Amino acid sequence: EAQVTQNPRYLITVTGKKLTVTCSQNMNHEYMSWYRQDPGLGLRQIYYSMNVEVTDKGDVPEGYKVSRKEKRNFPLILESPSPNQTSLYFCASSLSGAGRTSYEQYFGPGTRLTVT
Amino acid sequence: AQSVTQPDIHITVSEGASLELRCNYSYGATPYLFWYVQSPGQGLQLLLKYFSGDTLVQGIKGFEAEFKRSQSSFNLRKPSVHWSDAAEYFCAVGGPGSARQLTFGSGTQLTVLP
Numbered sequence: 001e002a003q004v005t006q007n008p009r010y011l012i013t014v015t016g017k018k019l020t021v022t023c024s025q026n027m028n029h030e031y032m033s034w035y036r037q038d039p040g041l042g043l044r045q046i047y048y049s050m051n052v053e054v055t056d057k058g059d060v061p062e063g064y065k066v067s068r069k070e071k072r073n074f075p076l077i078l079e080s081p082s083p084n085q086t087s088l089y090f091c092a093s094s095l096s097g098a099g100r101t102s103y104e105q106y107f108g109p110g111t112r113l114t115v116t
Numbered sequence: 117a118q119s120v121t122q123p124d125i126h127i128t129v130s131e132g133a134s135l136e137l138r139c140n141y142s143y144g145a146t147p148y149l150f151w152y153v154q155s156p157g158q159g160l161q162l163l164l165k166y167f168s169g170d171t172l173v174q175g176i177k178g179f180e181a182e183f184k185r186s187q188s189s190f191n192l193r194k195p196s197v198h199w200s201d202a203a204e205y206f207c208a209v210g211g212p213g214s215a216r217q218l219t220f221g222s223g224t225q226l227t228v229l230p
Contacts, residue, residue, distance in 0.1 A: 004159075031216050033216075033217075035220075040125070040222055041222055042120075042122075042206060042220040042221050042222040042223050043160075043206065043208075043220040044220075045217055045218075048216070048217065050216075058217065090159060090160065092160075094216060100148060100167040102216055103148050103150075103165075103210045103211075103216055103218070104150070104162060104165060105162075105216075105218060106162075107152075107159040107160040107161075108159055109158065109159045110157075110158075110159055
């Protein structure tokens with residue numbers, strides 16, 4: 001089954017304790033992205049990757065890091081989490097190429113992170 | 117810069133009634149427009165999309181949306197709502213030159229009364 005998976009689905013942690021949220025897709029997509037969802041703000045893009053070893057900042061990158069060493073994986077790293085990073089996080093991927101369908105993004109199930 | 121406004125934070129309709137969710141966008145060129153649905157505890161599922169051509173697009177689950185360039189709108193409609201349609205709905209815009217970045221609206225929460 002074609003899908004985007006995220007782990008963990010739920011995470012409670014403390015301020016300053018480094019964490020990684022994994023994202024993996026099995027559709028051979030070149031493009032991958034991370035969003036955070038907060039009430040009343042919709043989804044805001046954190047980072048995106050056009051291909052392996054190619055990453056760029058989205059709208060809200062502060063406090064986050066990413067890496068793209070393999071096409072299928074795009075982990076999100078919080079080196080020193082703070083309470084304002086408590087949020088629902090979504091990973092997404094899209095088809096390859098420059099065509100219009102490359103804008104159709106497939107989303108993972110989400111990771112609910114709480115930082116105390 | 118691209119942006120999306122969903123003016124209705126919360127809408128309540130009775131089962132069987134018609135539904136229209138509003139979406140207004142701002143984009144410098146011809147936009148690509150999307151509606152996604154998020155059921156409780158789930159990720160986002162694509163309902164429908166508009167790239168070009170016919171301004172009335174059909175999606176899954178009986179939804180449709182109409183692109184109106186003159187009004188910068190892409191409203192989502194359904195003629196008869198089912199209880200299972202209760203969810204949060206997001207409109208998104210992207211397009212050539214945006215590096216595949218989608219900008220989402222803040223969402224509209226739909227409640228369906230029995």
